[in-house]
Amino acid sequence: MKAKLLSRTVKPNTGKPVIGVFAPCDPRIDQASRERSTNIVQHAAEELAGKIKLPDGTAAEVVYSDVLIDAEAQADQVARQFKEAGVNVLVCVPDTWSFPQLTTISLLSHFPKDIPINFTTGNSGTRPGVVYTHATSGAIAQYGKLTHINVGKWPDSGQNPTMSPETLKALIDWCYAAVTFQGLKGKRVVVFGHDSMGMETALPHVLETRNQFGLExxxxxxxLLADMLKKESYEKEELKRLRSWLENHSADRIELPDGEKDSELLDQSLALYLIVRDLMKEVDAVGGGFMSQLEWGSDDRGIQLPVADIMESLFNSTFDHNGPKAVQPFATEADVQALLTQLFMTWLSGGNPPLFMDFRKVWDKEDISEFAAQNGYQPKGDEAWMKKGFVDGVNSGSASFNWAAMPEADENEVMKNISFPKAVDYFYYLGNSVHFKSPGNIKGLAARLAYSSLSGMFSMIWDEAETVALPDELAQKICDGANPTWPHTFVVPKYASMTEYKQYAPANHFHMTWGLEPARMQFWMDFANVLSVAPWQARPTFIEGTDRPIPLLYLVNGGEDVTKKMKAGKV
Incomplete structure (x- = not known):
């Protein structure tokens, strides 16, 4: 027998998230009930197909087996089907009682222990798929594997029952988290430069990131970037197209006071985007980061180089001069934990653009009331920004262009709200910043990943949040008091008080993604074994219809944090 040389042609879906839907069944049950079970498998798969979006706009593949798992033989058969199809996410939709060890537990033995598995079932007394779910979930929890159950609703009778919208939504949220967890394994990000300005909250924890998330x-x-800029290692014609695209949108809002010199600097900053984009493509990177300070553009002992603000904003946006594109989360100041936060949240939201911000001035209710009075503005008191206060989120780089308008806005509507003033303060006027004020009423999650060498674990500090819009004159004065040339987003946390928000920030940066709800983040933190930190006094431990139910594994092992530490080998 000879060794076999593999073909260099790889299946297109290799390594991508693939969801496999299946069902166990009682071999003693009548044929009509077996047909109903098969119909439920097909229905669940078809409901999921096309609904779990990856950041590039494609949908996660969904496959299903019409082989009902009665015992070990069928478990092995379905496992082989799934492995051949590249399945790495499992969805079980039981409609009848069956025998846990002979069915799903036997199937699971074919897969890694960390493969996500969800049990979605109706709450039927006639055909107790819910009984099977509880029996199997309990058995699996005993040997330390994480599972999630979704006891939802579909009709007790009929051959083609359909799950309720609430049941489907819970399953879709879970699938997004599972796809994010599995889809990012083996991916990589590119970071240019070392930890900027000595910010240890920005460090690339290489080994821990590899071990916990499977990311390189x-x-x-x-x-390398400085050399490639000097060598003009980019397509000159594409640079012209990029410059023309920017001017077509914003010519009257691009500040070039020194004429030809400033124009050359703008070209260099745009060329930087093309160079970094191509380098990231070479290594198939899903995100990146750029140190900038201090050596690149603000240490006068070296050769000053143009600011990277436009480049960073372009990566975080859903379009550029070539049209619509996938977001590639990008972090200024080589803030790797910011990059990871944005990366996970972008995947969890199906590709929504992230916002990178300084956790700048926290304006509590008293602060903003006093400031308004000093500037001749009399608040009514019922304004969203007056009820609690807000955070002025502002930073020189990484602000996605998309956050200059509402989520549904198109490219033209977004770009008309953006100006490109000369960079000031630390950057020696070498290039252009990006400036806009985000509109109000954008809802999502504001969060920040953190790491502790004491526990050896990552945590996610998070809250639901919403943007607010202030009266124009007042908003401009606030921008002027921080930096008038940078983007500003005024953010109000839903549950954190402003005192809590001030005290519990894990770093000087925080991040927001719209259209992202708590359950998805919580499911993902379960898979990735990340500690969930939402210590806000006003937030209940569990909010029905918002939070994912606590997994049984946590309940039988003393709680979520204790169990996660056990899984990490820290207890």
Whole structure:
């Protein structure tokens, strides 16, 4: 027998998230009930198909087996079907009682222990799929594997029952988390430069990131970018198209006071986007980061180079000069934990653009009331920004263009709200910043990943949040008091008080993604074994219809944090 040389042609879906839907069944049951079970499998798969979007706009593949798992033989058969199809996410939709060890537990033995599995079932007394779900979930929890159950609703009778919208939504949220967890394994991000400005909350924890998330961090020196800029290692014609695109949108809002010199600097900053984009493509990176400060553009001992604000904003946006594109989360100041936060939240939201911000001034209710009075504005008191206060989220780079308008806005509507003033303060006027004020009423999650060497674990500090819009004159004065050339987003946390928000920030940066709800984040934190930190006094431990139910594994092991520490080997 000879060794077999593999073909260099790889299946297109290799390594991508693939959801496999299946069902166990009682071999003693009548044929009509078996047909109903098969119909439920097909229905669940078809309901999921096309609904779990990846950041590139494609949908996660969904497959199903019409082989009902009665015992070990069928479990092995379905497992082989799924492995051949590349399945790495499991959805079980039981409609009848069956025998846990002979069915799903036997199937699970074919897969890694961390493969996500969900049990979605109706709440039927006639055909107790819910009984099977509880029996199997309990058995699996005993040997330390995480599962999630979704006891939902579909009709007790009829051959083609359909799950309720609430049941489907809970399953879709779970699938997004599972796809994010599995889909990012083996991916990599590229970070240019070392930890900027000595910010230890920004460090690339290479080994821990690899072990916990399956992500690689490719580290490249900024000298490579400086050299490639000097060598003009980019397509000159594409640079012209990029410059023309920017001017077509914003010519009257691009500040070039020094004429030709400033125009050349703008070209260099745009060329930087093309260079970094191509380098990221070379290594198939899903995100990136750029150190900038201090060596790149604000240390006068070296050769000053143009600011990277436009480049960073372009990566975080859903379009550029070539049209619609996938977001590639990008972090300024080589803030790797910011990059990871944005990356996970972008995937969890199906590709929504992230917002990178300084956790700048926290305006509590008293602060903003006093400031308004000083500036001749009399609040009514019922304004959203007056009820609690807000955070002025502002930073020189990484602000996605999309956040200049509402989520449904198109490219033209977004770009008309953006200006490109000369960069000031720390950057020696070498290039252009990005400036806009985000509109109000954008809802999502504001969060920040953190790491502790004491526990050896990552945590996610998070809350639901909403943007607010202030009266124009007042908003401008607030921008002027921080930096008038940078983007500003005024953010109000839903549950955190402003005192809590001030005290519990894990770093000087925080991040927001619209259209992202708590359950998805919670499911993902379960899979990734990340500690959930939402210590706000006003937030209940569990909010029905908002939070995912606590997994049984946590309940029988003393709680969520204790169990996660056990899984990490820290207890």
């Amino acid at each position: 961090i490719t580290r490249l020196d900024m000298k």
